[in-house]
Amino acid sequence: MIKRVKQGETVDGVFGYLNLIKTQSQPKFSASTPSDFAKLEQIDETFAAFSRYCITQTLGQIASTNASKTEITNQLLALDIVTMVQLHIKYVAFQIFKDSLLQVQDSALRGHLESCCALMGINFLKDYTHLGYESGYLPTGAQTLINEAYKILLVKIRPQIIPLVESFGIPDSVLVSAVGNSYGDIYETHLEWAKTSRLNDDKGSIPDGYMEYIMPIL
Amino acid sequence: MKLVPLLATSIAFGVCHAFTIRKYNQLLVDIKSQKFELLDQMHHFTSGFKSVFSQFTMDGILSIRQSIGGAGYSAWSGLPYAIDDFSPQVTYEGDNTVMAQ
Numbered sequence: 610m611i612k613r614v615k616q617g618e619t620v621d622g623v624f625g626y627l628n629l630i631k632t633q634s635q636p637k638f639s640a641s642t643p644s645d646f647a648k649l650e651q652i653d654e655t656f657a658a659f660s661r662y663c664i665t666q667t668l669g670q671i672a673s674t675n676a677s678k679t680e681i682t683n684q685l686l687a688l689d690i691v692t693m694v695q696l697h698i699k700y701v702a703f704q705i706f707k708d709s710l711l712q713v714q715d716s717a718l719r720g721h722l723e724s725c726c727a728l729m730g731i732n733f734l735k736d737y738t739h740l741g742y743e744s745g746y747l748p749t750g751a752q753t754l755i756n757e758a759y760k761i762l763l764v765k766i767r768p769q770i771i772p773l774v775e776s777f778g779i780p781d782s783v784l785v786s787a788v789g790n791s792y793g794d795i796y797e798t799h800l801e802w803a804k805t806s807r808l809n810d811d812k813g814s815i816p817d818g819y820m821e822y823i824m825p826i827l
Numbered sequence: 828m829k830l831v832p833l834l835a836t837s838i839a840f841g842v843c844h845a846f847t848i849r850k851y852n853q854l855l856v857d858i859k860s861q862k863f864e865l866l867d868q869m870h871h872f873t874s875g876f877k878s879v880f881s882q883f884t885m886d887g888i889l890s891i892r893q894s895i896g897g898a899g900y901s902a903w904s905g906l907p908y909a910i911d912d913f914s915p916q917v918t919y920e921g922d923n924t925v926m927a928q
Contacts (some may be wrong), residue, residue, distance in 0.1 A: 694875060695878075695879055697875070698875035698876060698878075698879045699879060701872070701875070702839055702840070702843050702876070702879070702880075703839070705839075705842055705843050705846045706838070706839040706842045706843070709842045709845075709846070722838070724835075725834070725835035725838050725839070726835070726839065728831065728832055728835040729832065729835040729836045729838075729839050732832040732835070732836065733836075763828060763831055766831055766834075766835070767831070770830075770831060770834065773834060773838070774834060777837075777841075784905060785905050785908060786903070786904055786905020786906070786908075787903040787904065787905070788895065788898070788903075788904045788905065788906075789904075789905060798903075799903050802903060
């Protein structure tokens, strides 16, 4: 894809953000309040700027060495390439989620999913803010905005957590857990499991002599 | 703060899963008419997603274990099973440090 962009082609879909590499023009950071930053478009733009910068830097480094491809991948630039790929894939995942929201018909559900998408975006990009500062995209104080936006989103999603978790509909037979069972009765389930466990059965699993000698002194 | 981002991200993983399956089905149709453009993208998505998602999920399970204290070690919480079941995935799905030959 990068090669195609460098050759002057325009790529589309989730790779669309790479088109700006060619033009070297970066969008300006425009959010001034935490709730501005909590918007999907703003997160998308910031995330894209980070990823684009990381890709440009790493490709620049690759282009400036004369080492063989194996040497570059294994030793010289292994860490840079891994960081670049991970950031890119996280951004792609974010974009796919964001684009899929357009298909959601119900407006209330879409609202909650948008918050989830924004939260996921911030959760990923807050590990890469150094790239934003390095590229000159983030102004002073942007870190505070990001942290505050993160908190706003957490508070916003909080009332919807249980319905969202239940929307996965994982059956108890798959998620064998008293904590995460479908009724939420943690301790009752735990007791029930203890009562029916074969470890607590009076046949076979209780050692000889236990009932005669140990039980009376307990 | 620990669990909500995990929830949001796992919904995103579900969406990406559906997206990848859709692409794959499209690829199968395309291959029959000798078109292989999507093959490149499929490689891109699948190899990237598997390594990033499996690592994130493993970290997520550990984070859930820590957030429920000692109960996370008890079998009735279901987490030891989840950890045992999932931990090798990070290895066999590749964590991006596999060397080029």
